[in-house]
Amino acid sequence: MSDLALEVNALHFAYTPVNAPKGPPVLEDVTLNLPKGSRCILVGANGAGKSTLLQILAGKKLTRSGAKVLGQDVFFSTPQGVTYLGTEWAANPVVRSDLVVSHFLDSVGGYRHQERRDRLLDILDVDLNWHMHEVSDGERRRVQIVSGLMAPWEVLLLDEVTVDLDVLVRSRLLAFLTEETQTRNATILYATHIFDGLDSFPTHLCHIQLGTTLPPSPLSWPVVFPSSDPSATVEGVPAGVREKMEDPERPGSKLLELALAWLAQDKERRIEKEIAVGGTKKRGAAKKAEGETTDSEAFYKKYDYNN
Numbered sequence: 001m002s003d004l005a006l007e008v009n010a011l012h013f014a015y016t017p018v019n020a021p022k023g024p025p026v027l028e029d030v031t032l033n034l035p036k037g038s039r040c041i042l043v044g045a046n047g048a049g050k051s052t053l054l055q056i057l058a059g060k061k062l063t064r065s066g067a068k069v070l071g072q073d074v075f076f077s078t079p080q081g082v083t084y085l086g087t088e089w090a091a092n093p094v095v096r097s098d099l100v101v102s103h104f105l106d107s108v109g110g111y112r113h114q115e116r117r118d119r120l121l122d123i124l125d126v127d128l129n130w131h132m133h134e135v136s137d138g139e140r141r142r143v144q145i146v147s148g149l150m151a152p153w154e155v156l157l158l159d160e161v162t163v164d165l166d167v168l169v170r171s172r173l174l175a176f177l178t179e180e181t182q183t184r185n186a187t188i189l190y191a192t193h194i195f196d197g198l199d200s201f202p203t204h205l206c207h208i209q210l211g212t213t214l215p216p217s218p219l220s221w222p223v224v225f226p227s228s229d230p231s232a233t234v235e236g237v238p239a240g241v242r243e244k245m246e247d248p249e250r251p252g253s254k255l256l257e258l259a260l261a262w263l264a265q266d267k268e269r270r271i272e273k274e275i276a277v278g279g280t281k282k283r284g285a286a287k288k289a290e291g292e293t294t295d296s297e298a299f300y301k302k303y304d305y306n307n
């Protein structure tokens with residue numbers, strides 16, 4: 001039995017519109033091998049392919065890539081014990097109808113996992129008497145998370161579902177998820193754009209740039225630098241970022257410093273790609289084509305990242 005919860009090697013994917021030829025690749029050469037019990041944050045710009053990757057692993061999009069979850073090829077079937085929570089759930093008219101939360105949770109099996117359900121109701125601060133059409137977006141999200149996490153899972157695929165939680169609920173949820181991985185050896189892959197308050201959560205990071213994972217994938221977190229020499233860095237951490245991460249005066253988290261550097265690089269690569277295919281209409285690409293400094297280059301310089 002493999003100790004890997006996720007096995008993704010050289011995965012490619014392109015969307016195929018109805019009655020049209022296959023589109024350009026959205027994922028190319030994606031590699032992510034994640035041990036059981038790990039908590040991996042997926043980092044990448046808007047449009048990088050994070051949701052697409054999570055949906056492939058959840059069996060919601062099919063590709064013959066050989067990607068395995070819990071040892072099983074997801075092209076053929078998604079194994080038991082995989083839970084996917086994405087943002088599209090909240091748009092479903094059923095979860096916006098006059099439905100009492102206790103009935104909704106029972107309809108998705110809450111009565112079978114009463115102890116876990118009650119603990120999650122407390123952590124997510126959800127009232128069983130709420131009516132789904134009368135709650136706020138964040139409260140509705142909290143109900144979704146309770147409903148998704150009640151049954152014990154082995155792999156949790158989280159796509160941005162924590163963005164509308166208040167900070168107390170988010171922090172209690174992250175503590176619960178950490179406990180789940182430590183006590184049950186469960187595994188989490190989590191795409192988010194909010195990096196503050198997250199430094200102690202992940203065991204690994206995965207940087208996805210324009211549909212491709214950059215090595216090492218995953219990068220172990222927290223990063224252990226090879227020596228106390230400030231110029232010593234590790235593969236995957238751009239030069240100059242270590243200093244930012246170790247600066248006690250930095251405004252945000254260490255993870256935020258690394259994510260800012262990665263996303264600035266992503267933007268540069270995107271502009272280079274746009275120029276290569278002659279797409280100079282976009283502001284950054286047009287500037288770069290004319291030899292001017294782009295906004296992200298200026299950002300990069302300001303933060304002294306040596307690309």
Ligand SMILES: Nc1ncnc2c1ncn2[C@@H]1O[C@H](COP(=O)(O)OP(=O)(O)OP(=O)(O)O)[C@@H](O)[C@H]1O
Nearest residue numbers: 015016023026044045046047048049050051052053
């Ligand atoms: N149904 C679709 N048909 C065609 N292309 C799509 C479809 N859904 C997404 N894409 C394209 O696939 C690429 C990756 O999208 P995806 O939603 O996976 O990115 P993401 O990293 O999750 O972005 P975000 O951070 O904005 O949520 C984007 O270029 C997007 O335009």
